[in-house]
Amino acid sequence: MYMSTSKTAIITGGGGGLGRATALKLAESGVNISIIDVSEEQGNETVRLIEEKGAKGIFIKADVTNAEEVKQYVDKTVSTFGSVDMFFNNAGISGPGKKFLDNSIEQIDLVLDINLRGALYGLYYVLPEMIKNGGGSIVNTSSTAGLVGQDSVVSYSATKHGIVGVTKSLAAEYANQGIQINAVAPGSTETPMVKQYREMNPDVFKAVSATIPQRRLGQPEEVAELVSFLLMSEAKYINGAVVPIDGGFTAI
Template identity: 40%
Template sequence: MATTFDYSGKVAFVTGAGSGIGRSTALAFARAGAEVAIADIDAERLEETASLIAATGSKVQVLPTDVSDAAQVERAVMATVETFGRLDVAFNNAATFDPHATVDAVELEAWNRVIAVNLSGVFHCLKYQAAVMLAQGGGAIVNAGSVASEIASLGLTAYTASKHAVVGLTKKAALDYATRGIRVNAVLPGAIDTPMAAEFSGGTDEGRAAMVALEPMGRLGNPEEIADVVLWLGSDAASFVTGHAVAVDGGWLAR
């Protein structure tokens, strides 16, 4: 991690922590001194992340969770507080995407699943995290948007709709808690070198090259570059930043 933050004595909660941006951010919190609760629907990958965090010397709690299920999210947040005593910062990162299709061709099952994970999942997290943070007197929440929060994304109908909505939800929550000690922001990654991006590009060299071609900086971003911004948004260095969507996209949205 290029930037140094001090999260000693803090508790972080990260969803989608089994791989990619979520794993890198959970590790960044741990390296910065935080105790970390990690959630993901993929229990095997989650255990891999937990091993990496444990190797840093930080405490970690493993929480297999489907964020589309409100009851599972509530249990995960409450378990975090039961284990660590508090919740200081959360990164709501879990997401999925739908097959390329025009609106008329989108399968309802695909639409419902993407909205359930990417939008309702963020709402579920916000709902229970905010309740804890209100009771303890404050905290910081970062939601994962995307460049698709600002522009239509390459035929991904449900993904585009869900990521636009995440920014709206972020702004609403930020205003709800602006005078109550909780800051809520979003990070908007561009094309980042993750397993999800590889899946999106078809796992081919040609697909990867096409993604690189979309980036003005001429490369894919690293998950650690997103983690840096998430840790900044969650820190006191961003104490007057709330309701903001920060693009970390290599210039994608500047075109």
């Protein structure tokens, strides 16, 4: 067990994209970080980058759709660092980017399992640790597709609308126990997941991109700034909020 007075964060999907960017931002403040991912190579690389910044990090390989593995990543974090103070509940996939009826049942199930079931499992095991310690801060990853309808992402949109409901309902349930829980709703952001989606669906992506008032994609570091603020800020009265970060996409 590390002897540290620093706060501890768990980040799911921490091997890249928004998870890695947020880990590196938190590392600048000396936060202990557990990186959760299915990719050992990417997860360990994030830990290496965390340690380059002088913070402590561990990688825990886990499938967020497996409740026992979720429990284990929470238990290992507590046994290593002593507590869970922050949780970036971020792991997710976009799905195949096809019209709903062109998806297989297996593709639908996979998106639902990772994006929604995996997020719920994480909350189920993290919340008791935070309550035990007198509180904590959680940020869930939703999406602009959780705020408005978007073509060719029906299953994804269902999960991200679900994350909005989960965030607001849990804030109502646990705010009086010191839990601060919010969600971010990124628009199209330059992550590996978005790059893959763009390559698979160039026409759909071009149509969406043209509707962003700032006429550019977001950067992972910009989202990380917002997530870090919500996790670490003294603005504890922000609770149950869903904050778009989308270049104005949902403003029009």
